[in-house]
Amino acid sequence: MRSKSKTLLWQKITLHAVLTPLAIIWLFPLWVMFVFSTMPDYGIFSPDIVLIPSTNFIENFKNLQADTDFLRAMFISIAVAVIYTILSVFLTSMAGWALARYRFAGKPFVIAIILGTITLPFAVVVIPQFIMVAREFKLANTWIALIVPPLFNSLGVLFMRQSFSMMPGELFDAARVEGVKEWQIFLRVALPLARPTMAALAIILFLASWNNYLWPLLINSRPGMMTAPVALGTLIGLTKVSWGGIMAGAVLLTAPILVIFVLLQRHFIAGITAGAVK
Amino acid sequence: MAGLSLKNVTKRYGMLEVIHGANLEIADGEFVVFVGPSGCGKSTLLRMIAGLEDIVEGEIRIGGKVVNDAEPSDRGIAMVFQSYALYPHMTVGENLSFGLRMNGNPRVDTERRVRRAAEILQINELMQRRPKQLSGGQRQRVAIGRAIVREPQVFLFDEPLSNLDAELRVQMRVEISRLHKQLGTTMVYVTHDQTEAMTLADKIVVLRAGKIEQVGAPLDLYDDPANRFVAGFVGSPKMNFLETKVTSSDATGVSVSLDCEPAVRLSLPVKTPIAEGTAVTLGVRPEHFLTAGSGDADLTVHVDVAEHLGNTSYVHASTAGGEQLIIERPESRTVANRDQLTVALSARRTFLFDSQGNRLR
Amino acid sequence: MPSRNRVAYAFLAPYLLIFATFWVWPIISSFLLSFQNTRVNPWRFQPSLNWGRLVADPAFYNALYNTLIILVIQVPVMIALATVMAVLLNSPLLKARPLYRFAFFAPVVVGEVAYAAVFRLMFSADFGIINKLITSIGFAPVSWFDNATAAMILIIIAVTWRWAGYNAIIILAGLQSIPGDVYEAATLDRVSKRQQFLHITLPLLKPIILFCAVLSVIGTMQLFTEPFLITNRGGPGGGTETLGLLLYRQGFTSLNFGYASAIAYTIAALAIAISLLNLWVAREPK
Numbered sequence: 001m002r003s004k005s006k007t008l009l010w011q012k013i014t015l016h017a018v019l020t021p022l023a024i025i026w027l028f029p030l031w032v033m034f035v036f037s038t039m040p041d042y043g044i045f046s047p048d049i050v051l052i053p054s055t056n057f058i059e060n061f062k063n064l065q066a067d068t069d070f071l072r073a074m075f076i077s078i079a080v081a082v083i084y085t086i087l088s089v090f091l092t093s094m095a096g097w098a099l100a101r102y103r104f105a106g107k108p109f110v111i112a113i114i115l116g117t118i119t120l121p122f123a124v125v126v127i128p129q130f131i132m133v134a135r136e137f138k139l140a141n142t143w144i145a146l147i148v149p150p151l152f153n154s155l156g157v158l159f160m161r162q163s164f165s166m167m168p169g170e171l172f173d174a175a176r177v178e179g180v181k182e183w184q185i186f187l188r189v190a191l192p193l194a195r196p197t198m199a200a201l202a203i204i205l206f207l208a209s210w211n212n213y214l215w216p217l218l219i220n221s222r223p224g225m226m227t228a229p230v231a232l233g234t235l236i237g238l239t240k241v242s243w244g245g246i247m248a249g250a251v252l253l254t255a256p257i258l259v260i261f262v263l264l265q266r267h268f269i270a271g272i273t274a275g276a277v278k
Numbered sequence: 279m280a281g282l283s284l285k286n287v288t289k290r291y292g293m294l295e296v297i298h299g300a301n302l303e304i305a306d307g308e309f310v311v312f313v314g315p316s317g318c319g320k321s322t323l324l325r326m327i328a329g330l331e332d333i334v335e336g337e338i339r340i341g342g343k344v345v346n347d348a349e350p351s352d353r354g355i356a357m358v359f360q361s362y363a364l365y366p367h368m369t370v371g372e373n374l375s376f377g378l379r380m381n382g383n384p385r386v387d388t389e390r391r392v393r394r395a396a397e398i399l400q401i402n403e404l405m406q407r408r409p410k411q412l413s414g415g416q417r418q419r420v421a422i423g424r425a426i427v428r429e430p431q432v433f434l435f436d437e438p439l440s441n442l443d444a445e446l447r448v449q450m451r452v453e454i455s456r457l458h459k460q461l462g463t464t465m466v467y468v469t470h471d472q473t474e475a476m477t478l479a480d481k482i483v484v485l486r487a488g489k490i491e492q493v494g495a496p497l498d499l500y501d502d503p504a505n506r507f508v509a510g511f512v513g514s515p516k517m518n519f520l521e522t523k524v525t526s527s528d529a530t531g532v533s534v535s536l537d538c539e540p541a542v543r544l545s546l547p548v549k550t551p552i553a554e555g556t557a558v559t560l561g562v563r564p565e566h567f568l569t570a571g572s573g574d575a576d577l578t579v580h581v582d583v584a585e586h587l588g589n590t591s592y593v594h595a596s597t598a599g600g601e602q603l604i605i606e607r608p609e610s611r612t613v614a615n616r617d618q619l620t621v622a623l624s625a626r627r628t629f630l631f632d633s634q635g636n637r638l639r
Numbered sequence: 640m641p642s643r644n645r646v647a648y649a650f651l652a653p654y655l656l657i658f659a660t661f662w663v664w665p666i667i668s669s670f671l672l673s674f675q676n677t678r679v680n681p682w683r684f685q686p687s688l689n690w691g692r693l694v695a696d697p698a699f700y701n702a703l704y705n706t707l708i709i710l711v712i713q714v715p716v717m718i719a720l721a722t723v724m725a726v727l728l729n730s731p732l733l734k735a736r737p738l739y740r741f742a743f744f745a746p747v748v749v750g751e752v753a754y755a756a757v758f759r760l761m762f763s764a765d766f767g768i769i770n771k772l773i774t775s776i777g778f779a780p781v782s783w784f785d786n787a788t789a790a791m792i793l794i795i796i797a798v799t800w801r802w803a804g805y806n807a808i809i810i811l812a813g814l815q816s817i818p819g820d821v822y823e824a825a826t827l828d829r830v831s832k833r834q835q836f837l838h839i840t841l842p843l844l845k846p847i848i849l850f851c852a853v854l855s856v857i858g859t860m861q862l863f864t865e866p867f868l869i870t871n872r873g874g875p876g877g878g879t880e881t882l883g884l885l886l887y888r889q890g891f892t893s894l895n896f897g898y899a900s901a902i903a904y905t906i907a908a909l910a911i912a913i914s915l916l917n918l919w920v921a922r923e924p925k
Binding site: 011016022023029030032033045046092094097098099102103104113114120121123124125129130131150151152157182183207211214230233236237246249253261262265273 | 644650655658661662664665669724728730732734742743746747750755757760761765766768771800803804805809812853857860863864868872883886890896900904906911914
Binding site: 168170171173174175176177178179180181184188189192193 | 428
């Protein structure tokens with residue numbers, strides 16, 4: 001029989017021997033993205049395997065900006081993501097509050113519709129949404145088209161409802177007995193207590209909006225009204241285009257969100273796991 | 279200041295009736311305790327008075343005015359909750375003033391009221407703290423303070439001490455009693471703990487399954503329970519019940535013999551005539567067993583466990599028929615497990631109940 | 640909770656308005672559209688046109704086949720990999736845990752377009768770093784975009800890279816919700832670590848792994864961006880065309896909304912059916 005500490009040591013070595021190569025493989029694409037964003041195109045096309053960053057990032061970015069107005073697209077993406085996140089958190093908080101804390105006619109019906117359709121793929125609605133927004137409302141290539149339709153997302157409603165129902169009801173009764181109006185109870189008591197949930201939700205929504213591709217691609221395809229992913233997407237597959245520039249764009253799309261991820265990992269993970277672990 | 283009156287107050291959730299037509303008069307300045315086992319509807323009744331639950335039928339008046347459809351805040355009540363319900367993100371001071379601020383009460387008046395409440399409860403030093411930084415007793419005080427600030431006509435307490443440890447509970451109990459004397463306001467208090475009810479109340483309302491079983495002063499309930507349920511609920515440890523048969527009954531009283539030991543007979547001053555052979559239940563409080571020979575009949579029991587608390591002992595015993603009894607024996611440290619113990623029953627300190635649990639007098 | 644219709648609907652109204660307009664109505668509208676001939680003006684109700692075309696369309700069967708192949712290979716591989724990641728990340732023996740977590744979780748936040756661009760560059764047949772690595776160890780370069788099988792493998796690799804960490808996060812949370820005393824009790828009962836994993840961890844994780852599987856099925860059924868951008872609109876020659884891509888092509892290239900709606904409903908029906916099948920296969924024995 002081997003000693004306990006020796007067994008532990010072997011387990012430890014095996015663990016790291018399995019996990020380290022896997023981690024390197026997983027980081028590899030991100031590293032490649034970074035390295036090639038700093039490399040002139042002839043470096044990318046050279047037959048050697050180069051994995052050390054160079055200094056050509058600004059130059060690459062200028063090439064990108066020449067291919068498509070990426071700065072403008074970044075600005076649109078940031079503004080849309082921020083406005084969308086604020087609006088969505090607020091709307092779904094209100095709805096979640098009503099569903100968590102009031103009895104009212106039609107409540108089971110509302111809950112059934114939300115729960116019953118939450119797993120339907122976006123593909124089901126994309127055609128009518130497009131017809132409605134682009135043809136009936138004539139809102140293609142507008143800010144509204146980017147921000148408003150995606151607000152339907154009901155994840156936040158369930159998320160916030162869960163959070164509000166877990167709060168002790170006596171807290172709100174206490175306020176009611178004190179004559180605090182319902183909207184004040186919501187704003188002054190419930191929302192401050194739901195802050196961690198709202199943070200997690202906001203991060204998930206921001207990420208979803210920032211990375212959203214299909215809807216902006218369909219609805220805002222005019223240069224000057226494209227979001228950053230759409231603008232970058234137009235370059236992929238073109239022949240006369242700077243790969244270094246595309247990689248610079250990819251880095252600009254990825255880096256901010258990675259920083260947020262590292263800083264707010266706890267909220268991120270809370271948001272992702274909210275639905276799964278009860 | 280106001281009294282309170284409940285007329286045929288009923289609550290239903292769909293088909294399920296949880297309060298069956300409660301009638302109750304509460305005088306101005308009275309301390310009334312609703313007591314009963316969990317699920318008896320006592321909290322629901324309190325929340326109906328507060329306006330946090332709809333009233334299906336009947337009428338609630340506070341200070342003579344029907345408040346059935348009034349908002350909670352318009353009923354002149356203040357409520358202290360079981361979980362304290364302090365706003366976790368506000369300081370103690372903000373907690374106390376929140377309701378007044380939200381309703382646009384003049385600042386000077388709000389500050390005066392908060393100061394007064396803080397003085398009454400001696401929480402001046404805690405004003406800048408948040409609920410998380412307070413002990414259970416301090417939180418309780420703040421919760422009461424928040425009620426005082428409203429200067430209500432009626433205070434409502436929903437099991438306010440159940441989250442405290444035993445020692446603190448006694449201390450806060452005394453403090454609430456003192457507060458009632460100091461303010462003189464009507465108070466309605468809900469608890470499942472009969473000790474709290476006995477010590478705090480001017481008037482106890484015993485509830486069971488949505489029905490008021492008995493209303494009365496604490497000692498009246500103890501001395502003269504209306505039925506077996508109240509008899510068993512009031513008093514600690516609980517009253518013992520022994521199954522008996524009526525052997526004779528006339529104008530002066532009823533004689534019964536114990537099922538477990540038919541030789542043990544007892545004559546009680548019960549005036550109701552009862553047919554011979556009827557099964558009735560004899561109730562004896564643990565503290566009302568007497569030393570052998572000093573009562574009206576002796577009963578020998580088998581000691582299962584004896585708990586010695588110092589000043590007194592609780593003897594858990596069983597009769598020959600297997601009925602479980604608790605007997606309180608002051609200063610009897612010599613009783614040991616597996617002993618035989620003989621105690622006396624006193625006719626004056628026993629109660630008789632019929633098979634429905636109604637008291638026979 | 641007293642009944643408060645007016646207050647409740649005041650809180651609900653803004654959201655419900657958007658929810659009804661941009662979600663509930665489109666769901667219904669899409670269904671109705673699938674029965675209409677949208678290639679005439681005005682549109683005409685012609686119930687068998689689109690559905691009749693669907694069951695006879697080789698492009699549909701090709702897309703269905705591709706989607707199912709990706710589903711059948713990619714989802715199990717990814718879930719297994721995610722479980723391994725989660726279990727290993729949860730080991731108390733692990734050093735530099737934040738670093739490993741970062742490595743596996745970072746792809747979760749990377750946008751589809753950014754990663755599509757990188758994969759396209761990495762797997763480029765002529766100058767891609769993957770082929771450089773393959774040739775440097777003596778194998779022949781792979782034409783990732785010209786060979787249908789290779790292109791499918793590429794899609795599977797890309798999707799797995801992007802989503803394994805996401806599932807690992809969920810499974811890891813599930814692992815951490817298993818109370819430690821269960822393992823302590825098992826250890827005292829002389830249950831080996833391997834047996835503990837098989838008989839305690841896996842059964843307790845089952846609902847969560849199932850949840851991941853269902854999410855992945857729904858995601859894979861509408862796979863769009865990867866074949867659109869990485870393998871150049873489903874290339875080579877439709878070799879990686881998925882249902883999501885077919886929907887896009889019919890709806891927004893050919894502007895045949897009716898037929899695209901029929902495809903959309905097929906995607907939804909398949910996603911639901913496969914999810915239910917999943918749940919049914921894994922149901923608790925009575």
